[in-house]
Amino acid sequence: AQSVTQLGSHVSVSEGALVLLRCNYSSSVPPYLFWYVQYPNQGLQLLLKYTSAATLVKGINGFEAEFKKSETSFHLTKPSAHMSDAAEYFCAVSEGNQFYFGTGTSLTVIP
Amino acid sequence: DSGVTQTPKHLITATGQRVTLRCSPRSGDLSVYWYQQSLDQGLQFLIQYYNGEERAKGNILERFSAQQFPDLHSELNLSSLELGDSALYFCASSVGVAGVETQYFGPGTRLLVL
Numbered sequence: 001a002q003s004v005t006q007l008g009s010h011v012s013v014s015e016g017a018l019v020l021l022r023c024n025y026s027s028s029v030p031p032y033l034f035w036y037v038q039y040p041n042q043g044l045q046l047l048l049k050y051t052s053a054a055t056l057v058k059g060i061n062g063f064e065a066e067f068k069k070s071e072t073s074f075h076l077t078k079p080s081a082h083m084s085d086a087a088e089y090f091c092a093v094s095e096g097n098q099f100y101f102g103t104g105t106s107l108t109v110i111p
Numbered sequence: 112d113s114g115v116t117q118t119p120k121h122l123i124t125a126t127g128q129r130v131t132l133r134c135s136p137r138s139g140d141l142s143v144y145w146y147q148q149s150l151d152q153g154l155q156f157l158i159q160y161y162n163g164e165e166r167a168k169g170n171i172l173e174r175f176s177a178q179q180f181p182d183l184h185s186e187l188n189l190s191s192l193e194l195g196d197s198a199l200y201f202c203a204s205s206v207g208v209a210g211v212e213t214q215y216f217g218p219g220t221r222l223l224v225l
Contacts, residue, residue: 015201036216041218043115043201043203043216043218043219044154044201044216045216049211049213050186051211059121061188090154094210096169096210097159097210098167098209099144099156099169100167101154101155102153104153
């Protein structure tokens with residue numbers, strides 16, 4: 001079975017600083033990869049997804065992620081954090097007809 | 112607003128009871144997914160339906176069942192409830208069945224089993 005690892009359950013950054021949220025997956029065959037964001041008391045919202053078209057994927061709200069097959073990673077970045085980015089972020093993998101989510105990373109943005 | 116609706120928003124019940132959670136997908140979406148989010152297990156995929164037919168099963172307990180009706184809304188039935196079933200249950204929908212599909216999540220139903 002696939003596993004999705006998000007290193008760091010809590011990440012704090014200063015406003016304007018780089019955001020880096022890490023995600024590694026276990027499959028040897030590149031699956032479909034997703035990043036979702038969850039704001040308090042809300043459902044998940046798609047930030048971006050990797051579909052094998054391009055290794056650097058741009059998403060909403062200035063986020064992007066790079067697929068690195070050799071590292072089985074799909075880290076999420078944003079050049080400059082904004083207060084509104086404070087939320088829970090989930091990396092997810094779709095393989096076959098199964099869906100796997102990481103445990104989530106809570107992002108705090110310090111003013 | 113994702114366009115996916117879930118009712119009720121909150122549900123409090125007792126152990127041993129049975130509850131039904133309801134989900135209406137976005138207009139035009141044929142796939143419905145159910146997820147359970149709890150503090151100890153994280154976000155887990157339970158089951159997927161496509162156009163009324165079961166498409167995929169994840170970590171769904173035998174005490175849980177789901178169905179998708181002709182109008183495409185879906186219900187998740189949880190029976191013989193245990194304390195550990197307390198969680199946030201999400202429904203999501205997508206247009207098709209492919210793994211690459213974007214899933215649109217509802218706001219969830221928070222279940223508390225006492």
